[in-house]
Amino acid sequence: MSHNALVHKRIRTLLVVTFALFGVIIAQLFSVQVVRAGTISERAATELLRTSTLLAPRGVISDVNGVELARSVAAITIVVDQAQIKNPKLVAQVTSPVLQMDEAELTALYTGTLRYKIIVKNGKPAMWSALQKTISDYNTEVLKEKGGLAKRIVGFFSERGYIREYPTGTLASSLIGFINHEGVGAAGIESSLNSELSGTNGQYMFDNGAGTIIPGSAKIRTEAKAGTSVRLTVDRDIQWVAQDAISKAVASSKAKSGTVIVMDPKTGAIIAQASAPTFNPAKPIVGNLNVIRNPAVQDVYEPGSTGKVITYAAALEEKKLTANSVYTVPYSMKVAGTKFSDHERHPTQRLTATGALAVSSNTASIKIGQQLGSKTLYQYLTDFGFGKSTGSHLPGESAGLLRPVSDWSGTSLPTFAFGQGYSVTSLQATSVFATIANDGVRVTPTVVAGTTDASGNYIPAKDQQSKRVISAETAKEIRTMLESVVSANGTAPTAAIPGYRVAGKTGTAMKFNSDCSCYSGYTASFIGFAPADNPAYVVSVAIQEPQGMHWGGALGGPVFAKVMKFVLQSKHIAPSTTKLKAYPLTEAELKKSAIVK
Numbered sequence: 254m255s256h257n258a259l260v261h262k263r264i265r266t267l268l269v270v271t272f273a274l275f276g277v278i279i280a281q282l283f284s285v286q287v288v289r290a291g292t293i294s295e296r297a298a299t300e301l302l303r304t305s306t307l308l309a310p311r312g313v314i315s316d317v318n319g320v321e322l323a324r325s326v327a328a329i330t331i332v333v334d335q336a337q338i339k340n341p342k343l344v345a346q347v348t349s350p351v352l353q354m355d356e357a358e359l360t361a362l363y364t365g366t367l368r369y370k371i372i373v374k375n376g377k378p379a380m381w382s383a384l385q386k387t388i389s390d391y392n393t394e395v396l397k398e399k400g401g402l403a404k405r406i407v408g409f410f411s412e413r414g415y416i417r418e419y420p421t422g423t424l425a426s427s428l429i430g431f432i433n434h435e436g437v438g439a440a441g442i443e444s445s446l447n448s449e450l451s452g453t454n455g456q457y458m459f460d461n462g463a464g465t466i467i468p469g470s471a472k473i474r475t476e477a478k479a480g481t482s483v484r485l486t487v488d489r490d491i492q493w494v495a496q497d498a499i500s501k502a503v504a505s506s507k508a509k510s511g512t513v514i515v516m517d518p519k520t521g522a523i524i525a526q527a528s529a530p531t532f533n534p535a536k537p538i539v540g541n542l543n544v545i546r547n548p549a550v551q552d553v554y555e556p557g558s559t560g561k562v563i564t565y566a567a568a569l570e571e572k573k574l575t576a577n578s579v580y581t582v583p584y585s586m587k588v589a590g591t592k593f594s595d596h597e598r599h600p601t602q603r604l605t606a607t608g609a610l611a612v613s614s615n616t617a618s619i620k621i622g623q624q625l626g627s628k629t630l631y632q633y634l635t636d637f638g639f640g641k642s643t644g645s646h647l648p649g650e651s652a653g654l655l656r657p658v659s660d661w662s663g664t665s666l667p668t669f670a671f672g673q674g675y676s677v678t679s680l681q682a683t684s685v686f687a688t689i690a691n692d693g694v695r696v697t698p699t700v701v702a703g704t705t706d707a708s709g710n711y712i713p714a715k716d717q718q719s720k721r722v723i724s725a726e727t728a729k730e731i732r733t734m735l736e737s738v739v740s741a742n743g744t745a746p747t748a749a750i751p752g753y754r755v756a757g758k759t760g761t762a763m764k765f766n767s768d769c770s771c772y773s774g775y776t777a778s779f780i781g782f783a784p785a786d787n788p789a790y791v792v793s794v795a796i797q798e799p800q801g802m803h804w805g806g807a808l809g810g811p812v813f814a815k816v817m818k819f820v821l822q823s824k825h826i827a828p829s830t831t832k833l834k835a836y837p838l839t840e841a842e843l844k845k846s847a848i849v850k
Contacts, residue, residue, distance in 0.1 A: 308414040309452025312480035314429055314442055316489040317524075317702050322429055323443065323534075325415040328375040331384065335365040337408030344406050347391050351384045375416045384409065423531045425492050427547045428485075428700065430648070431534035440545050442483065442700070443534075445648040449704065452480035482705040486522035491515055494819045495527035498812045499794070503529040506777075506799035506808055512549050512679045513812065515820055516791045518687035518782065521696035521717040523645075523680075524790065524820065550643075550650040553676040554776045554797065557762025558613045558744075558805065560672025562685060562731065564621050565610055567633035570727045573624045576734050576836040577843055578606045582617045589663030593619060593671075596761060608838030611737035613744050613759060615671040622670025630669060631658045636722045637685045637695070639677055644697040644718065653677040673762060683793040686757070686780045689735075690788035693728035695720050732756050736785050736833055745779055747810030750818050752828035756788075757781020757813065759805035764798065774798040779809030783817055784829045792817045 310325035331352070338344050341363035345356045352359065352373060362372055373380065388406045395401035417432050430441020438447035455477035495513040503511040515525040532544045546552065568574045582602045585594035595615050609617035622630055634640065640655030654676040656665070668674035680698055688695040697717040705711045723731075735756035739748050744759040760778035765771075780793040794809035794816075802808065820826075837843040 307455035307475070307477045308436075309454050309477035310415045310479045311417065311432070311436070311452065312450040312482035312705075314450070314483050314485065316485055316487050316492070317522075318488065319484070320421075320489045322419065322421055322425060322485070322487075322489070324418050324420065326418050327378055328414050328416045329373075329378050329381040330371060330375060330412040330414055331373040331381060332410050332412060333363060333370050333372055334408040334410070335363060335367045335370055338363045338406075339403070343404075347387065347406060348384060351380065351387050375414060381411050417535070419534045421489065422535075423533050424489070424496055425487060425526065426531050426534045427528045427545070427549070428487065428526050428647075429534060430547075431545070441534075441547060441648065442485070445646060446483055446701075449481040450483065452707070453478040479707040481707070484702045484705065484711075485700050486517075486520075486524060486702045487526065487700065488524050488823070490823060491816075491820055492525040492527060495525040495816050496529070496531070498815045499527050499796075500529040500531075502794075502796060502808060502812045506796060506802065508796045508800070509774075509798035510548055510552070511794070511796040511812075512552075513816060514549055514679055514683045514791075514793045515816065516683055516687050516698060516793075518691040518696065518788055518791050521687070521698045522702070523698055523700045525816075526700070547647060547649060548797075549679045550645065550647045551678070552797070553651050553653050553678055554764060554795070555673045555675065555762045556677050556682050557672045557760035557776060557778070559682055559685075559758045559760035559778055559780050560675075560677075561610065561613065561618045561670070562689065562735070562758050563633055563637050563639075564618050564625070564630065564670050564672075565606065565734065566689065566723050566727060566731050567625055567630060568606075568621045569730055570633075570723045571625060571629060574606050574621065576605065576607045576730055579840045579843065580604055580606065580609055580617050580620055582609055582614050584616070586616050586619065588619060588667045591664045591667075593667055603840035605837050605839065605843055607734045607737050607836040608842075610734050610758075611740065611743040611838055613738075618671040619667040622666050625670075627658050627661055627666045630666065631655075631661075633722075634669070634675070636720075637688060638681050639675060643678075643680050643684055645680060645699060647680075647700065650680075651678055653681055672760065676765075679793060679795050682778070682780060682795070683791060686782060686793065687791045688722050689728050689731055690782040690791055691728075692725040693721055693723040695722050732782075732785055732788070733833070734836060735781070737835060737838060739781070740835070742838055743806075744804075745781075745806035745810040745813075747806055748779055748781055748813045748817075750783060750814055750821070753783045753821060753826075754785035754829040754831075754833055755781055755783045755817070756785035759809065761803060761805045775803040777803050777805045777808040779805050779813045781813055781817070783821060784826065785833075786829055786831045789824065789826045790817065790820050792820065 313321055314323035315321050341360045344363050345359035349356045349359055392405045395404040428441055430443035431439055432443050433439040438444035455475040499511040499513045511529045513527045516523050526549050528548050530544055582604045584599050585592055593615055639653055641652050642650050684698055696719045699717050701714045703711055703713040737743050738758055739745050739755045748757055749755055757780055762776045763772040764774040764776055766773045776797055777799055778795040782788040782791045792813050794812045796808050837846050
């Protein structure tokens with residue numbers, strides 16, 4: 254081969270190799286930019302970006318007028334990657350003033366190999382902003398120094414979240430409840446409506462530049478959806494008055510606890526539900542955990558004389574008596590070998606049914622119960638809602654205790670007739686009087702007025718279920734009879750309100766103590782409504798285990814009057830315009846009225 258031919262061959266070989274190399278380079282570029290672009294981008298994102306949960310705020314719980322009772326407020330949790338903190342003591346010195354924590358404590362928190370360590374849980378966003386500025390200013394200064402790169406502070410991150418605030422403090426806390434450390438409803442409305450109040454969490458990403466969050470780099474990947482807000486039927490101002498009144502009554506009587514409920518009998522709406530003692534839902538509960546219970550629906554007690562209303566209403570409905578039926582009322586009587594007596598000794602009296610109800614005679618109630626019979630009385634007790642949940646859907650609601658007739662003994666009928674031997678909740682007892690106030694129609698109690706979704710659409714709650722229990726005529730007659738209880742001759746003149754006709758019933762019941770299977774202590778109560786001639790609201794008061802004075806009229810009456818007076822004024826309920834045509838209380842009065850006529 255000539256020299257020229259050899260040169261041409263080498264040139265051709267070089268060109269082939271060169272083109273082959275170019276082909277490999279082009280193929281690699283194509284692979285990187287087209288074929289593997291997504292994978293490489295994802296890897297870069299993994300190395301340079303971090304993803305964090307974007308917590309959703311819980312819905313607001315407000316009163317009927319929109320006043321916030323529970324709300325979620327933005328918070329920041331500050332965390333560190335301990336592996337990136339090279340000088341924990343120095344970092345603690347720099348960050349201590351901003352975090353308002355002891356340097357020694359911070360040094361311990363920064364030391365270790367954990368990739369995730371919480372430093373501040375649910376702090377204010379301003380603290381995180383100040384910390385970022387402090388770290389940025391420090392890093393700017395050290396970078397000017399020789400070897401400053403190694404002294405930079407890195408490894409701090411933040412997580413966005415929310416804390417739950419209760420602006421009204423202890424007000425209505427037993428009803429509202431609280432959330433646990435995981436942000437889940439643990440009691441009250443927070444618990445029973447947790448699925449509605451809870452939102453849907455989202456995600457956000459941020460640039461991870463050498464172990465620190467690059468300011469302004471956060472980008473939302475999936476939006477968080479706020480929870481549904483709940484508007485209650487409760488009126489904050491009425492709630493406050495009720496809370497104040499029952500708290501003072503419990504304190505002055507040295508009672509174990511107390512409850513006040515205000516209800517609209519026509520709609521079933523609970524306007525206030527206050528309990529004492531109470532708690533602050535924003536603070537950890539320590540000591541007696543019973544304080545977080547909702548006694549209005551969880552605590553049961555024997556109603557005593559307030560339960561006599563059902564006995565009388567049933568007898569009126571069954572035509573066993575009228576308001577003017579006369580009874581021989583002894584101080585005591587024996588039934589099934591057991592002696593029953595009235596609360597105060599008295600000679601045998603001739604009283605009308607109205608008079609017997611006014612003085613709250615046990616022996617008269619027993620005689621009326623005997624007229625009804627066990628099956629009939631039991632039927633009315635269940636029709637009025639005893640022995641089953643009210644349907645309010647409040648968490649932990651008890652059905653009370655009402656044994657079936659098949660389990661009754663010889664003393665059950667007389668005992669049940671005057672309100673002992675079975676157990677109810679305050680809400681159940683309130684519902685009985687609401688039924689009488691509402692012309693004999695029982696409406697399921699409720700605390701929810703409506704809900705507002707994340708888009709701001711308000712949806713009113715559906716009307717509550719209703720059921721007729723007694724006729725309107727019977728309800729009207731029993732209301733008039735109950736007005737005698739608040740008269741000077743009744744057991745609760747303390748419940749009277751000037752300008753308004755008031756009707757109600759006292760209760761002074763012995764409490765059953767399961768520890769000794771005996772009766773010890775009392776429940777003092779009063780439940781009533783006003784105006785009696787056109788009932789607008791029902792107020793019930795129950796005080797558990799008062800020390801010393803324990804009569805329902807003396808303890809419950811004044812609380813009722815204070816709360817009901819405020820309710821009538823705040824709701825602009827006009828004073829009564831009709832006068833009471835009172836029924837005679839004794840046989841002598843009945844005969845006298847007949848002569849006058």
